[in-house]
Structure formats: C-alpha cells, structure tokens
Amino acid sequence: xxxxxxxxxxxxxxxxxxxxxxxxxGRLEPGQRLPTERDLAAQLGISRSSMREAIRALTxxxxxxxxxxxxxxxxxxxxxxxxxxxxxVADLSRGPRLVELLEVRRILESTATALAAARITxxxxxxxxxxxxxxxxxDDPEEILAHDLAFHREIAAAAGxxxxxxxxxxxxxxxxxxxxxxxxxxxxxxxxxxxxxAAIHRALVARDPEAARAAAASHVGEVEEWLRSQLGA
Amino acid sequence: xxxxxxxxxxxxxxxxxxxxxxxxxGRLEPGQRLPTERDLAAQLGISRSSMREAIRALTxxxxxxxxxxxxxxxxxxxxxxxxxxxxxVADLSRGPRLVELLEVRRILESTATALAAARITxxxxxxxxxxxxxxxxxDDPEEILAHDLAFHREIAAAAGxxxxxxxxxxxxxxxxxxxxxxxxxxxxxxxxxxxxxAAIHRALVARDPEAARAAAASHVGEVEEWLRSQLGA
DNA sequence: ACCGCTCATGTGGTCCGACCACTACGGCGG
DNA sequence: CCGCCGTAGTGGTCGGACCACATGAGCGGT
Numbered sequence: 224x225x226x227x228x229x230x231x232x233x234x235x236x237x238x239x240x241x242x243x244x245x246x247x248x249g250r251l252e253p254g255q256r257l258p259t260e261r262d263l264a265a266q267l268g269i270s271r272s273s274m275r276e277a278i279r280a281l282t283x284x285x286x287x288x289x290x291x292x293x294x295x296x297x298x299x300x301x302x303x304x305x306x307x308x309x310x311x312v313a314d315l316s317r318g319p320r321l322v323e324l325l326e327v328r329r330i331l332e333s334t335a336t337a338l339a340a341a342r343i344t345x346x347x348x349x350x351x352x353x354x355x356x357x358x359x360x361x362d363d364p365e366e367i368l369a370h371d372l373a374f375h376r377e378i379a380a381a382a383g384x385x386x387x388x389x390x391x392x393x394x395x396x397x398x399x400x401x402x403x404x405x406x407x408x409x410x411x412x413x414x415x416x417x418x419x420x421a422a423i424h425r426a427l428v429a430r431d432p433e434a435a436r437a438a439a440a441s442h443v444g445e446v447e448e449w450l451r452s453q454l455g456a
Numbered sequence: 457x458x459x460x461x462x463x464x465x466x467x468x469x470x471x472x473x474x475x476x477x478x479x480x481x482g483r484l485e486p487g488q489r490l491p492t493e494r495d496l497a498a499q500l501g502i503s504r505s506s507m508r509e510a511i512r513a514l515t516x517x518x519x520x521x522x523x524x525x526x527x528x529x530x531x532x533x534x535x536x537x538x539x540x541x542x543x544x545v546a547d548l549s550r551g552p553r554l555v556e557l558l559e560v561r562r563i564l565e566s567t568a569t570a571l572a573a574a575r576i577t578x579x580x581x582x583x584x585x586x587x588x589x590x591x592x593x594x595d596d597p598e599e600i601l602a603h604d605l606a607f608h609r610e611i612a613a614a615a616g617x618x619x620x621x622x623x624x625x626x627x628x629x630x631x632x633x634x635x636x637x638x639x640x641x642x643x644x645x646x647x648x649x650x651x652x653x654a655a656i657h658r659a660l661v662a663r664d665p666e667a668a669r670a671a672a673a674s675h676v677g678e679v680e681e682w683l684r685s686q687l688g689a
Numbered sequence: 690a691c692c693g694c695t696c697a698t699g700t701g702g703t704c705c706g707a708c709c710a711c712t713a714c715g716g717c718g719g
Numbered sequence: 720c721c722g723c724c725g726t727a728g729t730g731g732t733c734g735g736a737c738c739a740c741a742t743g744a745g746c747g748g749t
Contacts, residue, residue: 233731235512247631254610259700270733272505275702279509280516282557291701292741305545311517312538315479316619320535321616325620327564373514386549386556403688407639465700492729508731524730525712661706 232455234264234269239275241267246286246297257287284308302389309393321403328394329443331373331387335394336423336439337432338382347381348427355424359417367413368404372397374420378427415445467502467524471510474500479519480482490520490528508662510516517541525680535622542626554683561627562676569656569672570665580614581660587673588657594648600646607653611660638683648678 231237237260242263245251257263262273264354266306277436278295285304288296298304343351345402351374371394379388419442464470475496477483490496505526511528514520516538522528531537549557576584584607591603605628612621641649652675659668 235731238514243544243548261700272508272734273732274511275505278701280512283472283513284516284541286544290741291639291739292699294700294741300548300702302545302556305548306540311519312535313521315476315538320619323535323617325479326621327620328618330563330567331560352617376544384556384559386553387560390560422530494729505705508702511730524710524731525728526727527712530702619715 228357230259235273235276235280237279238263238267238269238274239297243286244275246300251297253297253299255297257297259294260329270284273380290342302386303392306389306393307384309390310396310399313394313396313399316325317320318454322447322454323403324394325403325443325450328391329447331394331439332443333436335379335382335384335387335391336426337436339378340427340432340435342383343378347377351377351381353426355420358420364404364408368400371416371420374402378423394397403446403450407446408455411447412445412449416442419445437438438445468506468509468513471500471507472498472513475510475514476519479533484530485539486530486533492527531592535619536625537620539555539619539626542623543629546627547628547631549632551687555633555680555687557627558636558666558676558680558683562680564567564624564627564671565575565612565676566673568612568615568617569619569659570612570669571617573660573663573665573668575610575616576614576663580610584610584614584657584660588653591653592652596640597637597641601633604649604653605633611656636679636683639686640679643682645682646679651677653680 231240242251242257251257259264260274260278260425263278264271267274277287278287282289285307286300287300288298290296298437304452313324339347354370354374354377358367358374361367362369375395376388376392382388419438423442424436426438428433465475475484475490475660481524484490490498493504493507496511497504500507506625511520511522513521518531518540519533520528521531546557547656572580587603587610594600603616608628609621609625614623614628615621652671655671656675659665
C-alpha cells in the first residue's frame with residue numbers, strides 16, 4: 224500500500240516517467256533549470272548512473288538539454304525540439320516505408336502549401352523567391368538540394384502551423400532527401416523539378432490555395448511514383 | 457587525419473551515432489541480436505556506462521530493445537516501433553500547440569478515412585462496426601473513449617499506410633485524448649459525436665471516399681474548434 | 690572607481706569495479 | 720523421454736573516483 228514507491232518496471236524507466244510527469248503537470252516550466260544529477264538521484268532514491276540514463280533518454284527526445292558545466296534545463300518544448308526525433312524515423316526507413324513516408328509528406332505538404340498561399344506575407348514570399356532563383360542558377364546538386372529544402376521550409380513556415388512545419392522538416396531531413404534524390408535526379412528530373420517549383424510559386428503569387436495544393440501534391444507525387452517504380456523493379 | 461577516431465561531441469553521442477549508422481548501413485538487421493554491452497563498449501573503446509546510456513537512448517527511440525538476462529536486439533524498425541515517441545510530443549504539448557496537433561490529425565485522419573472507404577475489407581468493416589455499436593451501448597466515459605480510439609484505429613489500419621496509422625495513433629494517445637475529451641464531453645457532445653461517427657460509418661459502407669473525408673474532417677474539426685474557443689476564453 | 694585576468698567552485702561527462710536479477714540452456718534424475 | 724534444477728551469461732543497479740567545462744567571485748592592475 225506504499226504509494227510512494229510503486230515498484231514498476233526498471234528504476235531508470237521510473238525516473239524517466241517521474242520527470243516527464245513533472246513537466247506534464249507544469250511543475251517544471253520550459254527553460255527552467257533542474258537540480259543537479261546528484262540531487263535528482265538522491266530525491267528519487269536511485270543511483271546517479273540510473274538517473275543519468277534517464278536524463279540521456281529525455282535529452283534525445285528533445286525534452287531536456289544538458290549543458291556541460293552549467294546544469295540541466297528543460298527545453299522550450301517547441302515543436303522543433305520535440306519532433307527532431309522524427310528525422311531518425313526517416314533515416315532508418317527504407318523500402319516500402321519510404322513510400323509511406325512520402326505519402327504522408329504529400330498530404331501534409333500539399334495542405335501546408337495551400338495554407339501558405341492564403342497566408343504568406345510579402346517578406347516570406349520574397350524569401351521563397353530567393354531560394355527559387357538560387358536553385359535555378361546553379362548546377363551543383365549539393366547546392367540545389369539545400370535551396371530546395373529551404374524553398375519548402377519557407378513555405379511550410381508561412382502556413383502558420385509550427386508543428387506541421389516541424390514534421391515536414393523531419394520528413395525532408397538531409398540524409399532522407401539525399402538518399403532518394405540521388406537516384407531521382409540521375410534521370411534528368413532537373414527540368415521537371417524546376418517546372419514544378421515554378422508552378423508552386425505561381426500559385427503562391429496568385430494566392431490560389433487550390434492551385435497550390437495541386438502543384439505541391441503533384442510535385443511530391445512525382446517523386447513518390449518514381450520511388451514506387453524503383454521498388455518494383 | 458585519423459579517420460577511425462574523430463573526436464566529435466560527447467563519447468556517448470558518438471556511440472549513438474555509431475550504432476545508428478550500423479543499422480542505417482544495413483549491417484544490423486531488424487530483430488538481430490547485438491553483442492553484449494561489455495563487448496560493444498570495448499569495441500568502441502568506451503566505458504560500459506557510456507555505452508549503456510547510448511543503448512538507453514536508442515531504446516527510448518524505439519530502435520533497440522533490451523531484454524533483461526537475454527541480450528540487446530534491434531527492433532523490427534516498423535512504423536509503430538519508431539513512432540511511439542510521437543506520443544510524448546502529444547502528451548507534453550498544451551495550449552496553442554494542441555490545436556496545431558489536432559489540425560495535423562484532421563488532415564491525416566480525413567485522408568486516411570477517405571482511403572479506408574476505398575480499400576476497407578468486409579472483415580475490417582465488421583470490426584469497425586463492433587466498436588461503433590459498443591461505443592453507443594454504454595455510458596461509461598472510460599469505455600466510450602476506448603472504443604472511440606479503436607474505431608479510428610481500425611479505420612486508419614484499413615487505409616493501408618502503416619506509417620500514417622502510427623502517427624495517428626500517437627496523436628490520439630491515451631493521455632492526449634483524455635485531457636481534451638474531459639472538457640469536451642462535459643458539454644454534452646455525446647450525441648453529436650455519435651452522429652458524426654455514424655456519418656463516417658455510412659460513408660465507409662457506401663465506399664464513398666469524398667463523403668468519408670468530409671465526415672472525418674468535420675469530426676476532428678469540431679473538437680478542434682471547441683479547443684480553439686477554450687483557449688480564447 | 691573600473692576593467693580584466695585568474696582561479697576556486699560546482700556542474701555534467703567519463704570511467705571503473707562490484708554486485709544483483711533475470712534468462713536461457715544443458716545435464717541430471719525420474 | 721520428460722521435467723526439474725543448477726549454472727553461466729546477460730542486462731540492471733549501485734557507489735565512488737576522476738576529468739572537462741562554465742561560471743562567478745576576488746584579486747590585480749590601470
């Protein structure tokens with residue numbers, strides 16, 4: 224009947240849940256500093272080693288941030304912090320799951336682009352155009368990819384949903400895109416990609432959400448179809 | 457120029473990246489067993505403590521699975537394994553971000569329901585109906601919630617995209633739904649919810665994707681709007 | 690009085706060695 | 720041939736020691 228020490232699973236897991244609960248209950252605010260590892264361990268009656276594992280776990284989840292020599296802090300708990308792990312999923316996926324991820328991206332990206340068409344500000348639009356022209360002005364695949372990513376990132380940001388933008392960021396993470404793009408662009412998809420980007424841009428300028436949605440869906444869908452055919456071959 | 461020992465960040469982080477790379481390169485297959493903690497630590501020239509932290513980190517990410525007394529194994533790396541952490545995001549979010557998450561869910565859920573309308577099998581449809589009737593046959597909020605979750609889960613599964621289903625699962629995770637639902641249902645939303653579920657079901661039976669999309673979007677949108685108004689108040 | 694450097698303090702990062710809890714497997718006895 | 724049981728090996732926990740780094744107080748010079 225001892226409520227204070229419910230012998231759940233492993234000690235470390237208990238520590239993870241405890242800290243997560245503290246944040247969930249609002250007893251730990253974003254940005255706030257936690258007690259030292261030694262104190263935390265003492266409070267829960269566990270060893271420092273176990274507490275360190277718990278902290279490390281919450282660190283990779285983007286919940287905590289450890290600064291060497293300074294202390295442990297709660298992150299801002301913003302979408303970007305927490306959804307960084309989404310990139311891991313993309314990186315470790317392959318085969319059929321890559322297509323599924325691309326399908327999710329198509330759905331979200333098309334909606335985000337449609338929203339952006341309605342909400343984008345002149346400043347944001349200028350930023351988008353900057354990457355569009357820079358993308359068309361070079362032949363270095365590396366540079367093209369970077370501007371391509373930025374192009375879509377700016378659009379996602381203009382949609383006004385940080386969470387959606389963070390998810391899309393994960394779905395376009397460096398290694399993920401690089402792996403798919405390598406093969407895709409070898410088939411001379413450059414010109415097609417440029418045309419699609421131009422179509423998206425036109426829709427944004429015209430503030431036409433439906434056209435933007437269609438253009439974005441088509442854009443991602445092209446890659447999706449290509450990947451699907453690659454897996455079948 | 458020593459490529460074998462690039463002194464990156466922390467030792468533990470290096471270990472995490474190393475194991476992740478092993479899996480990414482396909483040198484570690486899903487389900488495969490890893491060497492012991494002691495051996496792994498020795499191979500990378502680090503202490504067992506640091507290696508344990510790395511393993512713990514990859515464990516919470518759903519990449520590895522440690523079985524006490526048996527060994528460490530690579531998970532199946534399926535969508536469900538890797539996207540479990542998505543639930544953490546939902547649990548720790550509040551305020552405006554809850555609305556953003558519901559918006560993402562609305563987009564994905566409506567598409568998933570539309571796909572399900574076209575692809576659902578008789579068996580799957582029967583399962584959906586089971587939860588629908590069970591949901592309407594009780595007054596216990598706890599039980600209603602359980603069947604509600606199962607109702608949408610079956611539909612998501614019928615859509616045929618495991619990744620999407622896993623994300624939706626995270627967006628409907630226990631505590632997340634419970635928190636929002638508590639207030640939502642206090643306003644006598646039961647009847648409205650039942651009507652909406654019935655509409656979704658009708659669309660599935662009729663195999664009408666567009667109707668299904670609209671019904672699902674409306675269903676989630678109702679909660680979304682309610683939550684938005686709550687935040688404004 | 691002010692600025693800059695130094696160094697003591699406290700923090701997270703790493704390592705070690707020991708022991709505990711559990712699983713798996715093989716051998717012994719029925 | 721089957722089932723029990725012991726043992727070896729695994730992850731889980733612990734405690735303590737030392738290292739690397741960040742911070743701020745205090746000293747020195749200006």
